[in-house]
Amino acid sequence: MTTTLACPEEQDLPYNVFAKACPSRGTLEHVTGRWGGLTLGALYEGSMRFNELRRRVDGVSEKMLSQTLHALERDGLVHREAQPTNPPRVDYELTALGREVAARLLDLIHFVEGRMDDVLASRDRYDDTRGAR
Amino acid sequence: MTTTLACPEEQDLPYNVFAKACPSRGTLEHVTGRWGGLTLGALYEGSMRFNELRRRVDGVSEKMLSQTLHALERDGLVHREAQPTNPPRVDYELTALGREVAARLLDLIHFVEGRMDDVLASRDRYDDTRGAR
DNA sequence: CGGTATCCCGGCCGATACTG
DNA sequence: CAGTATCGGCCGGGATACCG
Numbered sequence: 001m002t003t004t005l006a007c008p009e010e011q012d013l014p015y016n017v018f019a020k021a022c023p024s025r026g027t028l029e030h031v032t033g034r035w036g037g038l039t040l041g042a043l044y045e046g047s048m049r050f051n052e053l054r055r056r057v058d059g060v061s062e063k064m065l066s067q068t069l070h071a072l073e074r075d076g077l078v079h080r081e082a083q084p085t086n087p088p089r090v091d092y093e094l095t096a097l098g099r100e101v102a103a104r105l106l107d108l109i110h111f112v113e114g115r116m117d118d119v120l121a122s123r124d125r126y127d128d129t130r131g132a133r
Numbered sequence: 134m135t136t137t138l139a140c141p142e143e144q145d146l147p148y149n150v151f152a153k154a155c156p157s158r159g160t161l162e163h164v165t166g167r168w169g170g171l172t173l174g175a176l177y178e179g180s181m182r183f184n185e186l187r188r189r190v191d192g193v194s195e196k197m198l199s200q201t202l203h204a205l206e207r208d209g210l211v212h213r214e215a216q217p218t219n220p221p222r223v224d225y226e227l228t229a230l231g232r233e234v235a236a237r238l239l240d241l242i243h244f245v246e247g248r249m250d251d252v253l254a255s256r257d258r259y260d261d262t263r264g265a266r
Numbered sequence: 267c268g269g270t271a272t273c274c275c276g277g278c279c280g281a282t283a284c285t286g
Numbered sequence: 287c288a289g290t291a292t293c294g295g296c297c298g299g300g301a302t303a304c305c306g
Contacts, residue, residue, distance in 0.1 A: 027249065031241070063290085067278095082288090108165075121209075126209075221269085223267085
């Protein structure tokens with residue numbers, strides 16, 4: 001690298017996702033993974049039960065939702081509250097840290113949703129010029 | 134859903150990532166995918182050449198970087214500028230749209246990096262109580 | 267340098283069945 | 287309802303070889 005650092009807040013932290021071995025890369029993958037992002041986004045609306053969450057995150061299987069929730073709970077982003085009733089009732093909710101992460105994620109999600117027309121138009125142009133080949 | 138909508142800017146757009154078939158989900162996966170996010174983050178620092186990018190995004194293979202760049206270019210987030218010199222020189226840079234996406238992504242990335250100590254502490258607690266089982 | 271083509275393995279993930 | 291267990295397909299993605 002030369003001296004250019006256009007990045008507005010280039011931090012000098014011990015963690016750096018760009019490094020292969022940095023644990024932050026793993027957490028980022030939990031957060032931005034196929035189901036992690038949608039799960040955090042759904043829980044931002046409020047506490048939810050397992051099957052409620054399953055319906056909200058269209059297409060997720062029981063197994064993947066379970067795995068995803070475990071990973072997020074382990075990272076301290078989701079809190080699991082089980083009531084020993086019968087039938088059992090378990091509620092999932094974001095922790096304070098989870099809410100901060102989810103807010104940033106939703107900002108990204110909403111932005112992308114809002115610009116999908118541009119994206120689809122770009123795809124058409126790309127496919128027209130390159131696909132003709 | 135009931136009436137609770139805690140989400141601050143619940144939009145009424147034609148695109149909704151939570152729906153399985155929505156194209157925005159695909160774009161979001163390009164953006165937040167394993168290599169997509171890091172590639173956009175790296176390019177936020179400025180225009181870069183292929184191998185420069187490869188070195189910056191530690192661990193990415195030629196094949197995956199190539200695939201990732203194609204997907205991002207198709208979605209209109211990255212612009213590819215090839216100069217027909219010899220040896221060839223190709224520069225990649227973010228489009229205006231790409232910069233906006235990358236800025237939001239970096240906000241998330243930096244936040245996660247900054248809170249990794251909390252995350253790692255949470256993991257230790259989780260593994261202590263649950264792993265003992 | 268800046269890629270593409272091919273091979274192939276591991277693990278992501280869905281489907282199904284079962285438990286408390 | 288809220289999961290776990292197990293199986294198997296498929297494809298993400300690394301390694302290698304090759305091209306302009």
